[in-house]
Amino acid sequence: MIELQDVHKAFGDKRVLCGVTLTVPKGESMVIIGGSGTGKSVTLKCILGLVTPDAGTITVGGQPVTKGDRDAFLARFGMLFQGAALFDSLTVWQNVAFRLLRGAQKRARAEAREIAIEKLRRVGLKAETADLYPAELSGGMQKRVGLARAIAADPEIIFFDEPTTGLDPIMAGVINDLIREIVVEMGATAITITHDMTSVRAIADDVAMLHDGVIQWTGTVAEMDGCGDPYVEQFINGRADGPIEAVR
Amino acid sequence: MSAAPAPRYLARPLAAIGRPVLAGLASVGRMAIFTLTVISHLIRPPFYPREFAHAIMTIGWYSLPVVGLTALFTGGALALQxxxxxxxxxxxxxxxSIVAIGMARELGPVLGGLMVAARVxxxxxxxxxxxxxxxxIDALVTLSTNPIKYLAVPRVLAATLTVPVLVAVGDSIGIMGGWLVGVNRLDFNSAAYLKNTIDFLEAADVASGIAKGAVFGFIIAMMGCFYGMSSGRGAQGVGKAxxxxxxxxxxxxxxxNYLLTEVFFSG
Structure with missing residues (x-):
């Protein structure tokens, strides 16, 4: 279980998180929705320790994220970044097997390559893509490679940062289905941040609405449409009028 | 009783001077911390031999043409002057003798260093x-890999080791450039030119240039890594870095170079 309790974070004068409290039960798929610049990515980065919160506590499985062996902590996570964040200088299979080629989870090179190719197959990419470089792939293929890298070491927790941004609707649908399948199949705890409502309905068990630095509403995906929360209703219907200012 | 605030017409110019001074000092402080962090990681595992070998090739091997050409033309021009x-x-x-000493002590390491700085x-x-x-970089962290160890340490180590080699090669090519001009343009006897070079060039001349090369290599890679890691957002941020x-x-x-010359040759 991932728990955030009254988490605050500011960058200079700009207060991004103003008391985020959120619980993600083990094995659930939580989707955090909210407009651009509302602190969704910062929330994920706080959980991972990439950004240090100014106040509040974050625990994963009851353990504070700032204590204990950092490598062992990070080994429990997989993350798909918004732009895939593949390493340009490495081939596709080396990107996927990055964690398996070094550190505590190191395997023999041939074995790591085999696992990478298997994970590439899992996300619908042929073995021939293994020896290409990221620059030779389309945006959708890069996202799939990023997804394969995120699941390569069978993590307990997976984060997806705007997984369908910049993709055409068909490719977005493919990525959404893949994420859902993988999360169910692996039994992983997942947090996805997005403002794509199609993704929300395809991926989420639970939904949380982040606005003005706090969680405005949280509930199951089935409850979302009739929840009566003005923030959620404005957001999911894409209306310009409502409590969320169109110009931020 | 508290002191009255300074008048605005006085405070503004002072603030205009103070702001960049403070920013500069903060930058020097960050640079010093970064340098110490990189040095502390040089001897601590894990090590990344593949990244180190790759850095040796990109920093050392691929800089050979530019360093060689710079040295060749500099040696020739030096002979003419x-x-x-x-x-x-x-x-x-x-x-x-002056071409050889000038190349080995100063022009080889400094011009080689500047060319490698521009390239690397x-x-x-x-x-x-x-x-x-x-x-x-965030992805590296989530994959349990320290970016300083993975990106900075191999590059700093490779540059510190390869730039002295580039300097030594550059010295030889520069002296050869002087010899080519000396024999073909200035009517020197080839054997006499080479004998003169060998007789007057001392091991300390070459060693001082190579030691300078190691320091310059360290500086080049360290600055590249520091400003890369401190880069701002977007194309403009990368361009500025x-x-x-x-x-x-x-x-x-x-x-x-000035400080090292003082250390090696003054007194």
């Missing part, structure tokens, strides 16, 4: 800066 100057007091025979510091800063902007890496490494090369 010294011949012209020394002929005013009939000391043309000093051309081979910019490339490291642009590469790491782009990695930062595209979240590849690249520019700062080249400017800072060039200035530090010239400044440290």
């Amino acid at each position: 010294i011949y012209d100057g020394s002929s005013r007091f009939s000391a043309e025979a000093a051309v081979p 510091a910019s490339s490291i800063a642009a590469e790491i800066g782009t990695m930062k902007v595209t979240e590849q 690249t520019k700062l890496a080249v400017v800072a490494s060039s200035v530090l090369i010239l400044g440290s």
Whole structure:
């Protein structure tokens, strides 16, 4: 279980998180929705320790994220970044097997390559893509490679940062289905941040609405449409009028 | 009773001076912390031999043409200049020794260092800066890999070891450039030119240049990594980081060259 309790974070004068409290039960798929610049990515980065919160506590499985062996902590996570964040200088299979080629989870090179190719197959990419470089792939293929890298070491927790941004609707649908399948199949705890409502309905068990630095509403995906929360209703219907200012 | 605040017409110019001074000091502090962090990681595992070997190739091997050409033309021009100057007091025979000493002590390491700074510091800063902007550095962290250890340490180590070799090669090519001009343009006897070079060049001349090369290599890679990792957002941020890496490494090369020359040759 991932728990955030009254988490605050500011960058200079700009207060991004103003008391985020959120619980993600083990094995659930939580989707955090909210407009651009509302602190969704910062929330994920706080959980991972990439950004240090100014106040509040974050625990994963009851353990504070700032204590204990950092490598062992990070080994429990997989993350798909918004732009895939593949390493340009490495081939596709080396990107996927990055964690398996070094550190505590190191395997023999041939074995790591085999696992990478298997994970590439899992996300619908042929073995021939293994020896290409990221620059030779389309945006959708890069996202799939990023997804394969995120699941390569069978993590307990997976984060997806705007997984369908910049993709055409068909490719977005493919990525959404893949994420859902993988999360169910692996039994992983997942947090996805997005403002794509199609993704929300395809991926989420639970939904949380982040606005003005706090969680405005949280509930199951089935409850979302009739929840009566003005923030959620404005957001999911894409209306310009409502409590969320169109110009931020 | 509290003191009255300074009038605005006085405070503004002071603030205009103080702000960049404080920003500069903060930057120097961050640079010092970064340098100490990199040094502390040089001897601590894990090590990344593949990244180190790759850095040796990109920093050392691929810089050979630019360093070689720079040295060749510098050696030739130096021979022409010294011949012209020394002929005013009939000391043309000093051309081979002055070319050799000048190349080994100063021009080989400094010009080689500046050329490598232009080629390598910019490339490291642009590469790491782009990695930062595209979240590849964050991705490294989530994959349990320390970015300083994985990106900075192999590059700093490779540059510190390969730039002295480049300097040694550059010295040889520069001396050869002087010899080519001396024999073909200035009518020196080939054997006499080479004998003169060998007789007057001391091991300390070459060693001091190579030691300078190691320091310059360290500076070049360190500045490339520091400014790359401190890069701002977008293409403009990466561009600024690249520019700062080249400017800072060039200035530090010239400044440290003076200090090293004082250490090696004064008194």
